[in-house]
Amino acid sequence: MWFSTPEPNSFDIACAEYCGLRHSYMYTKVVAMTPADFNAWYQEASLKAGRPYEPIPSLAAARN
């Protein structure tokens, strides 16, 4: 799923469909980053998880 925002920001979101037990607790956050910030975060998360880092191609060519 992709979202678009005019500038980096974070957004609190809630599940929009009754999906079962604990539905009313389904809150989370979407963090919109620049492509460079996202790839830096993704690289760090990959290393912490012990997985090889592979930049997302569509973001590797993107500019901030």
Ligand SMILES: [Cu+2]
């Ligand atoms: Cu739900």
